[in-house]
Amino acid sequence: MTDDVKKLVTEAMSDVDEGKTVAGLGEFALISRLVENLGDSGNEIVRGVGDDAAVFRGPQERLMLATCDAQIEGVHFQFDGRSEEQIGRRAAAVNLSDIAAMGGKPTFALVSLAVPPSMSTGTLDLIYSGLKLEFAKWDVRIIGGNVARLPERLIIDVTLLGEVDQSNLLLRDGAGVGDLVCVTGFLGASAAGLALGSNAELSVAPVEQEAALEAHRVPIPRIAAGRFLGSAGVVTSCMDISDGLVGDAAHIANASGVSIGIDAERLPVAPCVVEIAAALKTSTDSFVLYGGEDYELLFTVVPDSAEQLTKDLYEKTGIGATIIGVVEDGPESVVVRRGGKPVVSGGSGFDHFPDNKKSQFKK
Amino acid sequence: MTDDVKKLVTEAMSDVDEGKTVAGLGEFALISRLVENLGDSGNEIVRGVGDDAAVFRGPQERLMLATCDAQIEGVHFQFDGRSEEQIGRRAAAVNLSDIAAMGGKPTFALVSLAVPPSMSTGTLDLIYSGLKLEFAKWDVRIIGGNVARLPERLIIDVTLLGEVDQSNLLLRDGAGVGDLVCVTGFLGASAAGLALGSNAELSVAPVEQEAALEAHRVPIPRIAAGRFLGSAGVVTSCMDISDGLVGDAAHIANASGVSIGIDAERLPVAPCVVEIAAALKTSTDSFVLYGGEDYELLFTVVPDSAEQLTKDLYEKTGIGATIIGVVEDGPESVVVRRGGKPVVSGGSGFDHFPDNKKSQFKK
Numbered sequence: 001m002t003d004d005v006k007k008l009v010t011e012a013m014s015d016v017d018e019g020k021t022v023a024g025l026g027e028f029a030l031i032s033r034l035v036e037n038l039g040d041s042g043n044e045i046v047r048g049v050g051d052d053a054a055v056f057r058g059p060q061e062r063l064m065l066a067t068c069d070a071q072i073e074g075v076h077f078q079f080d081g082r083s084e085e086q087i088g089r090r091a092a093a094v095n096l097s098d099i100a101a102m103g104g105k106p107t108f109a110l111v112s113l114a115v116p117p118s119m120s121t122g123t124l125d126l127i128y129s130g131l132k133l134e135f136a137k138w139d140v141r142i143i144g145g146n147v148a149r150l151p152e153r154l155i156i157d158v159t160l161l162g163e164v165d166q167s168n169l170l171l172r173d174g175a176g177v178g179d180l181v182c183v184t185g186f187l188g189a190s191a192a193g194l195a196l197g198s199n200a201e202l203s204v205a206p207v208e209q210e211a212a213l214e215a216h217r218v219p220i221p222r223i224a225a226g227r228f229l230g231s232a233g234v235v236t237s238c239m240d241i242s243d244g245l246v247g248d249a250a251h252i253a254n255a256s257g258v259s260i261g262i263d264a265e266r267l268p269v270a271p272c273v274v275e276i277a278a279a280l281k282t283s284t285d286s287f288v289l290y291g292g293e294d295y296e297l298l299f300t301v302v303p304d305s306a307e308q309l310t311k312d313l314y315e316k317t318g319i320g321a322t323i324i325g326v327v328e329d330g331p332e333s334v335v336v337r338r339g340g341k342p343v344v345s346g347g348s349g350f351d352h353f354p355d356n357k358k359s360q361f362k363k
Numbered sequence: 364m365t366d367d368v369k370k371l372v373t374e375a376m377s378d379v380d381e382g383k384t385v386a387g388l389g390e391f392a393l394i395s396r397l398v399e400n401l402g403d404s405g406n407e408i409v410r411g412v413g414d415d416a417a418v419f420r421g422p423q424e425r426l427m428l429a430t431c432d433a434q435i436e437g438v439h440f441q442f443d444g445r446s447e448e449q450i451g452r453r454a455a456a457v458n459l460s461d462i463a464a465m466g467g468k469p470t471f472a473l474v475s476l477a478v479p480p481s482m483s484t485g486t487l488d489l490i491y492s493g494l495k496l497e498f499a500k501w502d503v504r505i506i507g508g509n510v511a512r513l514p515e516r517l518i519i520d521v522t523l524l525g526e527v528d529q530s531n532l533l534l535r536d537g538a539g540v541g542d543l544v545c546v547t548g549f550l551g552a553s554a555a556g557l558a559l560g561s562n563a564e565l566s567v568a569p570v571e572q573e574a575a576l577e578a579h580r581v582p583i584p585r586i587a588a589g590r591f592l593g594s595a596g597v598v599t600s601c602m603d604i605s606d607g608l609v610g611d612a613a614h615i616a617n618a619s620g621v622s623i624g625i626d627a628e629r630l631p632v633a634p635c636v637v638e639i640a641a642a643l644k645t646s647t648d649s650f651v652l653y654g655g656e657d658y659e660l661l662f663t664v665v666p667d668s669a670e671q672l673t674k675d676l677y678e679k680t681g682i683g684a685t686i687i688g689v690v691e692d693g694p695e696s697v698v699v700r701r702g703g704k705p706v707v708s709g710g711s712g713f714d715h716f717p718d719n720k721k722s723q724f725k726k
Contacts, residue, residue, distance in 0.1 A: 054429045054430065055532065066524070067507060068508065068520075070477060075513070112520050112522075114435060114518060144430060146432050150438070151437075151515075152516075155513070157477075
């Protein structure tokens with residue numbers, strides 16, 4: 001860092017105390033303060049922030065992964081009860097989850113911010129701290145980014161790169177008839193937390209409220225689980241649950257040309273969901289089957305290997321998984337059964353353009 | 364592509380004729396139609412669009428490059444006289460320019476869109492066509508992306524990857540005292556085009572107007588020039604001009620710890636700039652020195668090699684370059700002289716948060 005940049009950053013830091021805004025700070029000083037302490041040197045990174053593009057060594061004989069996902073204020077998050085740090089962590093976590101779903105190891109991130117000029121630099125610092133914190137947990141380095149002005153709201157757009165051995169790569173299209181369908185962790189808490197957010201006066205135990213809100217605010221990317229599943233050699237397909245169990249199972253069904261059968265009675269319903277659904281006078285299904293944003297891994301396993309795999313997964317990573325169904329022959333579809341009888345057929349997940357009345361998945 | 368997706372795309376295509384909106388189409392169908400015909404298969408791409416993350420082979424023994432830049436409606440572009448295709452091409456071009464500035468070859472792109480639900484799918488298709496067209500020119504493949512809802516305006520956020528041989532890598536920090544300062548092409552046309560945009564009634568010859576508007580709407584990324592300069596072995600620093608000549612020269616000065624001396628009388632002023640500046644009753648300097656968004660390459664060359672290099676560059680790539688100054692000892696700064704006398708010292712470029720009154724560069 002040159003002395004000029006140091007000076008700008010020093011000035012920038014003093015601005016925080018004065019409660020100055022992004023507009024008052026200016027773009028270059030803003031970038032300087034955001035990227036401070038990223039640790040963008042070392043053998044792998046030839047050049048991080050501070051040039052026209054980031055430069056890094058591609059790992060030999062490994063596949064590179066790349067994904068991007070944007071978090072938009074008022075669409076994906078609100079400045080409600082959550083902390084700024086949680087907003088940043090979430091933007092990192094949803095991208096980490098995509099790399100996890102491939103069986104990969106996340107490596108480098110680029111963070112593109114669109115920021116209202118009136119936003120305080122202190123707020124933005126806290127958000128960026130959340131990004132850095134969540135990425136640091138998984139040994140990810142931010143190697144580049146962009147900051148632009150957007151009058152109305154904050155957007156955090158993250159591109160995340162990763163790597164994976166060819167033999168460990170998990171895709172959506174390998175599910176075979178007879179494979180068992182599994183899911184990590186518990187379902188529905190994130191959607192219950194979202195529903196709670198606008199119903200603060202509900203009579204739900206504080207511990208359940210907190211569990212649901214936390215699940216929604218900062219999902220835990222299943223990196224360790226994904227890497228273990230990738231290396232296990234018996235997982236035939238995998239993805240993360242972002243649009244909802246039924247909608248995402250449909251993605252696997254479509255990609256693999258199979259029908260996914262799910263036994264509703266086996267679903268690992270998050271403990272907080274029951275009480276919150278009752279308080280909201282709705283079914284747990286609305287959260288568990290369609291809620292979305294659980295960021296658990298949905299995967300299929302060759303027959304006879306699933307039980308041992310889930311045991312090993314828990315032993316190696318501390319992350320549980322549940323067998324919830326079986327891959328069936330038939331038209332590409334998702335069939336959820338309760339007591340053996342279909343209660344759902346087809347299905348749809350979260351749609352960013354919800355005016356759309358068409359089902360995203362029908363036959 | 365599965366039959367279901369094909370069906371959605373077919374439905375989507377028929378929607379165009381009916382003038383339907385993005386909201387009416389829905390996210391998944393929208394993505395399907397956007398990514399159609401990307402050609403995301405082949406040896407290099409293991410998996411393009413259609414899974415949680417894109418998978419590609421890292422080139423052996425080459426450095427990978429990564430950059431991102433967002434184009435925001437109302438900030439970086441307007442739906443004014445330009446075509447939708449031009450808007451898409453610009454979003455690609457500004458990122459391509461960053462890879463050019465490193466001496467690199469662009470390879471893969473991720474396109475993250477934030478879209479008003481009311482936008483017509485036909486409009487978005489045309490914009491995406493522009494992106495694909497501009498990327499295709501440089502043999503870049505779109506391997507992933509994201510689409511989210513944003514009520515107020517369109518944002519096109521591109522992450523572009525590239526590669527470069529270690530020995531060809533161009534950075535900002537290598538300028539040495541005595542090196543000659545050069546720039547490709549001509550300067551000021553883009554800023555003149557931007558100024559023209561809001562002054563449609565000016566008495567400027569149509570051919571000059573068109574030249575300026577075109578330069579602003581679709582800058583030409585100097586990929587071939589950047590690669591040639593990287594391979595030449597005599598270029599000590601390089602960057603693209605996005606924030607304006609003086610502001611960007613300051614970036615090289617800061618990174619290299621030198622003073623950049625520029626001779627104003629040598630500057631390659633774009634032909635259209637003179638007439639437009641006169642019509643607007645302003646100096647050409649405002650466009651040439653501070654205008655920005657020229658996306659030409661600003662670079663320094665070891666003494667005695669510059670003249671031959673510019674000749675070779677023109678011969679090999681058809682792109683001209685001009686020697687505009689010399690790297691000087693002294694505090695990190697930019698000094699522009701006319702007739703030997705300093706007329707500018709210090710300087711600043713385009714700031715995305717223009718309320719900021721502080722100079723971005725001072726000593």
